Amino acid sequence: MSLSWIFLGQLDSIEPMSTSKKVITREEWERKLKDVKIRKEDMNKLVMNFLVTEGYVEAAEKFRIESGTEPDIDLATITDRMAVKKAVQSGNVKDAIEKVNDLNPMILDTNPQLYFHLQQQRLIELIRIGKVEEALEFAQEELAPRGEENQSFLEELERTVALLAFEDVKNCPYGELLDVSQRLKTASEVNAAILTSQSHEKDPKLPSLLKMLIWAQNQLEEKAAYPRINNLSTAVLEDPTI
Amino acid sequence: MPASATANRPEELVERLGVGGAAAEGEALLKALREVKNQIIGNKTKKLLYLHLGAVPRIVSVLASAEGGGDAALIVQAAAAIGSFACGVEDGVRAVLDADAVPQLTRILSYPDEKVVDAGARSLRMIFQSKLTPKYDVLQEKNMKFLLSLLYRENENVTELAASIIAHSCERHEEQKALCDAGVLQRLVKLLGGPLNQRDACLESIEAIVRNNSEVAQKFACIDNGKALSSLIELIQDRYPRTRLLACICLIAIRHASPCYVQEMQIKTKLILILIELLEEPGKAGDEAPFALTNLIMDEEELHKQAISINAVEKLCNFFYKGPIEARRLQGILLALAELCSKLEKCRSQLISLQVLNFIVDALKHDCTDVRTAACSCIRNISRSLKNLSAGHLSSETVVVPLVQLLHDESSSVQVAALGAICNVAVNFATRKSVFIQCGGVSQLVQLAKSMDSTLRLKSVWALRNLMFLADRKDKECVLMELTVSNLASLICDSEHPIQEQALTLVSNLIDGCGDTFEHAFAEDSAIINALTRILHSASSPGVCMQACNQEAESTNTLVQVLHLFAMHSLRDLIRTFYRCIEMLPIKGMFLLANIAAGNEFHKEVVLNCLVPPQPNGNNPSFIIKFLQSKENLLRVASVWCIVNLTYRDGLCSSTRVARLRDAGIISQIKTMVNDPCLDCKLRVRMALEQCMDFENSEHVH
Numbered sequence: 001m002s003l004s005w006i007f008l009g010q011l012d013s014i015e016p017m018s019t020s021k022k023v024i025t026r027e028e029w030e031r032k033l034k035d036v037k038i039r040k041e042d043m044n045k046l047v048m049n050f051l052v053t054e055g056y057v058e059a060a061e062k063f064r065i066e067s068g069t070e071p072d073i074d075l076a077t078i079t080d081r082m083a084v085k086k087a088v089q090s091g092n093v094k095d096a097i098e099k100v101n102d103l104n105p106m107i108l109d110t111n112p113q114l115y116f117h118l119q120q121q122r123l124i125e126l127i128r129i130g131k132v133e134e135a136l137e138f139a140q141e142e143l144a145p146r147g148e149e150n151q152s153f154l155e156e157l158e159r160t161v162a163l164l165a166f167e168d169v170k171n172c173p174y175g176e177l178l179d180v181s182q183r184l185k186t187a188s189e190v191n192a193a194i195l196t197s198q199s200h201e202k203d204p205k206l207p208s209l210l211k212m213l214i215w216a217q218n219q220l221e222e223k224a225a226y227p228r229i230n231n232l233s234t235a236v237l238e239d240p241t242i
Numbered sequence: 243m244p245a246s247a248t249a250n251r252p253e254e255l256v257e258r259l260g261v262g263g264a265a266a267e268g269e270a271l272l273k274a275l276r277e278v279k280n281q282i283i284g285n286k287t288k289k290l291l292y293l294h295l296g297a298v299p300r301i302v303s304v305l306a307s308a309e310g311g312g313d314a315a316l317i318v319q320a321a322a323a324i325g326s327f328a329c330g331v332e333d334g335v336r337a338v339l340d341a342d343a344v345p346q347l348t349r350i351l352s353y354p355d356e357k358v359v360d361a362g363a364r365s366l367r368m369i370f371q372s373k374l375t376p377k378y379d380v381l382q383e384k385n386m387k388f389l390l391s392l393l394y395r396e397n398e399n400v401t402e403l404a405a406s407i408i409a410h411s412c413e414r415h416e417e418q419k420a421l422c423d424a425g426v427l428q429r430l431v432k433l434l435g436g437p438l439n440q441r442d443a444c445l446e447s448i449e450a451i452v453r454n455n456s457e458v459a460q461k462f463a464c465i466d467n468g469k470a471l472s473s474l475i476e477l478i479q480d481r482y483p484r485t486r487l488l489a490c491i492c493l494i495a496i497r498h499a500s501p502c503y504v505q506e507m508q509i510k511t512k513l514i515l516i517l518i519e520l521l522e523e524p525g526k527a528g529d530e531a532p533f534a535l536t537n538l539i540m541d542e543e544e545l546h547k548q549a550i551s552i553n554a555v556e557k558l559c560n561f562f563y564k565g566p567i568e569a570r571r572l573q574g575i576l577l578a579l580a581e582l583c584s585k586l587e588k589c590r591s592q593l594i595s596l597q598v599l600n601f602i603v604d605a606l607k608h609d610c611t612d613v614r615t616a617a618c619s620c621i622r623n624i625s626r627s628l629k630n631l632s633a634g635h636l637s638s639e640t641v642v643v644p645l646v647q648l649l650h651d652e653s654s655s656v657q658v659a660a661l662g663a664i665c666n667v668a669v670n671f672a673t674r675k676s677v678f679i680q681c682g683g684v685s686q687l688v689q690l691a692k693s694m695d696s697t698l699r700l701k702s703v704w705a706l707r708n709l710m711f712l713a714d715r716k717d718k719e720c721v722l723m724e725l726t727v728s729n730l731a732s733l734i735c736d737s738e739h740p741i742q743e744q745a746l747t748l749v750s751n752l753i754d755g756c757g758d759t760f761e762h763a764f765a766e767d768s769a770i771i772n773a774l775t776r777i778l779h780s781a782s783s784p785g786v787c788m789q790a791c792n793q794e795a796e797s798t799n800t801l802v803q804v805l806h807l808f809a810m811h812s813l814r815d816l817i818r819t820f821y822r823c824i825e826m827l828p829i830k831g832m833f834l835l836a837n838i839a840a841g842n843e844f845h846k847e848v849v850l851n852c853l854v855p856p857q858p859n860g861n862n863p864s865f866i867i868k869f870l871q872s873k874e875n876l877l878r879v880a881s882v883w884c885i886v887n888l889t890y891r892d893g894l895c896s897s898t899r900v901a902r903l904r905d906a907g908i909i910s911q912i913k914t915m916v917n918d919p920c921l922d923c924k925l926r927v928r929m930a931l932e933q934c935m936d937f938e939n940s941e942h943v944h
Binding site: 097098101104105106108110111112115151196197199200 | 279280284285367
């Protein structure tokens with residue numbers, strides 16, 4: 001079964017060289033697209049899913065009222081989730097941890113890696129503001145026991161503590177830990193964990209649909225010349241190049 | 243020390259928790275409780291610290307009094323803290339159970355405030371995740387009612403709790419049937435359509451309800467005309483790895499419980515494919531996938547082939563090259579490889595050519611008991627290959643030394659597994675037997691052969707027996723010197739039949755081949771022969787069958803309990819092994835006697851003495867007569883061989899021996915067997931009679 005399929009696939013890719021690709025004109029293409037029916041409610045759900053997952057709580061609330069689309073999650077929990085995310089992004093990690101625990105105490109208890117990363121972020125913030133003594137104490141009391149439980153945590157801890165050894169931390173080998181990107185990384189990890197705990201998908205569906213569109217276009221490209229969308233933000237159909 | 247830290251010192255915080263006395267009240271109590279909760283969540287060290295300070299009973303008493311006062315915020319914080327103590331630390335679970343937190347948490351499930359209900363349900367879920375938590379008795383009517391009411395609640399946390407209570411508590415057939423009859427399965431199937439976390443919890447509890455129960459599994463398969471089953475089949479292709487895994491585990495359980503479902507090769511192949519793909523997943527889904535795979539293909543050669551055809555061995559072995567593997571996953575991978583190597587030579591040779599043996603040997607030294615055990619099983623099954631054995635892959639010091647070290651392991655399950663591997667590897671140490679002897683293997687085996695634990699005794703005698711197999715004279719003597727004749731004699735008379743059988747084979751291997759080794763059988767006043775005679779006597783006595791059956795019934799009862807978690811066929815195999823043992827014992831013993839009777843005049847005399855004692859003990863007929871009348875073909879053949887060797891005309895005493903056999907009624911018994919239904923037996927009978935006739939004829943002439 002699979003063998004014959006591969007064989008046909010090879011034939012397909014050879015064919016265009018000998019014979020020309022099938023050409024689909026813009027009129028024909030648009031006519032065909034017209035026949036495809038998409039339900040408004042589905043569109044709205046996708047938009048709502050995007051707003052909810054990305055945490056645009058006010059927009060989601062307005063959209064709910066205007067379109068009548070019910071979100072699959074309590075909108076209040078988005079506010080909480082966003083507050084956690086924001087706390088990490090602005091360096092208030094302890095605050096973020098307490099908020100997560102109020103939201104659902106199981107998240108950090110059943111997710112040692114996330115808990116470690118949050119504690120690590122706390123350490124990074126202490127180092128950033130130059131509280132060397134406090135940082136050392138924190139590393140020893142809170143993080144070292146986690147390192148004993150898990151080898152990879154220990155390695156990460158060592159990298160983090162190494163920051164203390166450098167005068168110019170920004171330019172030291174592990175300087176990227178002090179970068180904003182590290183905060184964003186931790187924040188998105190927390191965000192994903194909260195979504196998972198709420199039985200919600202970590203990623204919005206819209207990007208996957210667009211990925212699928214590009215993939216399908218590339219598949220078709222091999223067999224036919226047709227008007228394709230190259231710019232996703234404008235979604236303009238571009239005439240086929242023959 | 244920072245100011246906040248001094249204010250929140252654990253000792254002081256604990257002081258403030260509780261009711262009355264030095265305890266805080268109102269806002270201050272809430273604050274202290276919240277602080278403790280935030281310190282312990284995710285932090286094992288802190289949990290242990292607060293446990294030792296006695297925080298748990300204090301928090302539970304706060305919960306109780308807050309319930310009275312209806313203070314929702316306090317209840318939520320207390321419940322969350324209790325749940326966290328029960329997560330990840332065994333002492334924590336014990337403390338929570340001892341403080342009687344479960345009934346209190348259960349009560350708050352009926353609060354009108356959803357936040358309180360959520361907190362209670364989450365906390366209880368943590369508690370019911372632990373093995374230490376007692377099962378919830380679903381056979382009690384009021385409990386079943388309560389469980390059902392939880393399953394029908396709108397709150398996702400509550401339905402998840404109900405599902406996890408079922409997964410935790412449902413083990414016995416009666417419980418499974420009761421849950422099924424109460425309509426729990428239908429409800430769980432409905433909940434499968436709900437949110438992700440609820441779905442996973444439902445899959446776990448469905449598995450617990452159908453596991454090993456064909457009746458319930460069939461009922462499940464018939465729900466909505468098979469729609470429940472098809473929804474499971476859809477879920478094995480779900481987007482979420484954990485859901486895929488749990489759905490696979492569920493289907494495997496149904497397949498094992500009820501052989502008529504999930505039997506199409508197509509679906510089995512799909513399961514194998516999905517489980518192998520799941521190996522790549524990080525976290526729990528990937529860790530558990532190899533266990534499910536092992537369970538799926540267990541003992542089915544067809545599925546082994548299928549797995550090998552989709553490169554299962556290669557994919558499993560690749561992990562060894564990807565750097566250190568976490569213990570649970572490593573154990574799973576080793577067990578899956580062990581299963582795959584249990585039947586097919588192709589798999590074993592693939593494993594050797596992928597050069598992962600070193601990794602497996604390293605796993606013998608792993609910190610985790612389960613990993614060491616799994617590594618032993620792996621080596622045992624690789625060494626089922628004669629090719630691998632003869633190529634010497636497994637008899638080098640790098641393999642043998644760590645295996646022998648495991649004989650000293652503190653865990654008896656590791657010892658048993660190591661013995662299993664050594665049994666196989668020992669068959670063909672060839673020139674390397676000395677490696678094994680030098681690194682202290684024999685002395686440790688001899689020690690274990692004296693163990694109180696019968697499994698250890700059995701396996702070590704088995705290993706010694708294999709070590710004796712085709713060994714040269716020097717090695718045989720070396721082993722016997724460690725073991726000593728008297729130990730061997732007592733092993734022959736061991737209380738366990740399988741051990742007796744192994745001990746007899748050990749003697750056969752010992753005296754096999756060159757004539758000198760025969761002498762060992764007669765050392766220490768023929769201790770070995772005497773032991774042999776004793777067990778043959780008792781094997782022939784009329785009570786023995788009954789006794790054996792009683793013993794079997796007894797052990798079967800305990801077995802049934804132990805094997806509740808396993809598939810039924812393993813129990814059947816065990817019973818079969820047991821029966822075979824009882825049947826084999828006299829057969830082995832008689833062949834052994836026959837072999838000894840092939841020796842010189844002295845040897846023959848000893849054998850004859852144990853068949854026909856010089857001082858007759860009452861009117862008891864010799865045990866050999868019973869054996870000659872046995873329905874077991876092999877036992878008759880072995881017994882007649884013994885007579886053939888005793889009556890062989892080569893020495894002066896042959897005629898006296900024939901006379902003694904005749905007087906004991908043995909010859910006349912043999913005469914009745916000239917038309918024995920077993921051809922082999924018939925031939926030997928004629929041989930024996932011809933030899934006896936010669937004597938009788940010559941006597942007449944005389």
